[in-house]
Amino acid sequence: xxxxxxxxxxxxxxxxxxxxxxxxxxxxxxxxxxxxxxxxxxxxxxxxxxxxxxxxxxxxxxxxxxxxxxxxxxxxxxxxxxxxxxxxxxxxxxxxxxxxxxxxxxxxxxxxxxxxxxxxxxxxxxxxxxxxxxxxxxxxxxxxxxxxxxxxxxxxxxxxxxxxxxxxxxxxxxxxxxxxxxxxxxxxxxxxxxxxxxxxxxxxxxxxxxxxxxxxxxxxxxxxxxxxxxxxxxxxxxxxxxxxxxxxxxxxxxxxxxxxxxxxxxxxxxxxxxxxxxxxxxxxxxxxxxxxxxxxxxxxxxxxxxxxxxxxxxxxxxxxxxxxxxxxxxxxxxxxxx
Numbered sequence: 001x002x003x004x005x006x007x008x009x010x011x012x013x014x015x016x017x018x019x020x021x022x023x024x025x026x027x028x029x030x031x032x033x034x035x036x037x038x039x040x041x042x043x044x045x046x047x048x049x050x051x052x053x054x055x056x057x058x059x060x061x062x063x064x065x066x067x068x069x070x071x072x073x074x075x076x077x078x079x080x081x082x083x084x085x086x087x088x089x090x091x092x093x094x095x096x097x098x099x100x101x102x103x104x105x106x107x108x109x110x111x112x113x114x115x116x117x118x119x120x121x122x123x124x125x126x127x128x129x130x131x132x133x134x135x136x137x138x139x140x141x142x143x144x145x146x147x148x149x150x151x152x153x154x155x156x157x158x159x160x161x162x163x164x165x166x167x168x169x170x171x172x173x174x175x176x177x178x179x180x181x182x183x184x185x186x187x188x189x190x191x192x193x194x195x196x197x198x199x200x201x202x203x204x205x206x207x208x209x210x211x212x213x214x215x216x217x218x219x220x221x222x223x224x225x226x227x228x229x230x231x232x233x234x235x236x237x238x239x240x241x242x243x244x245x246x247x248x249x250x251x252x253x254x255x256x257x258x259x260x261x262x263x264x265x266x267x268x269x270x271x272x273x274x275x276x277x278x279x280x281x282x283x284x285x286x287x288x289x290x291x292x293x294x295x296x297x298x299x300x301x302x303x304x305x306x307x308x309x310x311x312x313x314x315x316x317x318x319x320x321x322x323x324x325x326x327x328x329x330x331x332x333x334x335x336x337x338x
Contacts, residue, residue, distance in 0.1 A: 180270065
């Protein structure tokens with residue numbers, strides 16, 4: 001399934017839920033997405049085996065029963081409020097390690113878009129939840145849409161139309177640029193202005209004597225590269241290019257500041273499948289987690305697949321819809337539930 005279909009026309013949306021407030025926010029936005037695109041929805045909860053295995057099978061059974069009741073209550077409430085009217089949906093409850101189980105559900109359900117909510121845990125809480133988020137960002141076969149604790153409560157999808165601003169952060173690496181076709185597609189679909197952002201990290205202290213002209217040359221070079229990307233993107237709305245120069249702040253903090261200044265409705269990042277060193281800046285899963293925890297907007301990440309083959313779709317390849325008439329007929333034939 002093409003990455004273009006996965007973002008612009010998600011036929012199957014998976015929500016990873018723990019029935020918390022952050023998951024409710026993600027669910028609210030996912031339902032708006034499903035209604036907008038005519039997608040089917042799968043709400044999945046994984047009963048973590050962490051600790052329960054030691055406690056024994058009775059503890060696992062009791063926990064699964066509680067989760068089943070929570071899922072039934074949620075389904076009943078959504079049905080009574082009309083939130084599920086006309087939406088094809090299902091609930092899945094699994095037991096085991098969170099990411100392996102979730103990854104299997106993604107593959108079984110042919111998921112085009114994974115929607116998750118994060119509590120934005122820091123400190124010791126981040127040691128576990130941050131590592132899970134990192135696996136999701138680095139290994140998901142589909143784009144991931146993340147809603148942090150500070151992201152807006154009400155979906156802007158389906159809200160009264162106004163020009164929106166989307167922010168695409170890039171370090172010009174192959175993995176980072178892997179998210180560009182998706183950024184272009186979703187910006188054009190919603191009539192949003194796409195802003196390109198590159199961050200030039202400050203030189204280490206031992207290079208503090210670097211000539212000012214060299215720093216200016218680096219800035220101009222980055223701006224030229226961004227401008228070239230923007231001109232070749234075939235965007236419907238005039239794009240904007242921003243270069244943050246000589247920043248000593250973490251890359252994630254720079255992205256957040258730019259998003260706040262622009263009042264961005266969506267942040268988009270193509271991620272490296274593993275951390276890499278060097279280069280102008282650094283866009284990786286740790287940065288994505290930090291941004292998602294603090295952003296006032298949802299964050300969409302597109303993982304660059306492992307291997308040496310560059311399978312990036314080119315911007316010129318995203319003009320046509322990937323949905324054939326047969327696809328549309330199959331989708332409509334699914335009924336209210338499946």
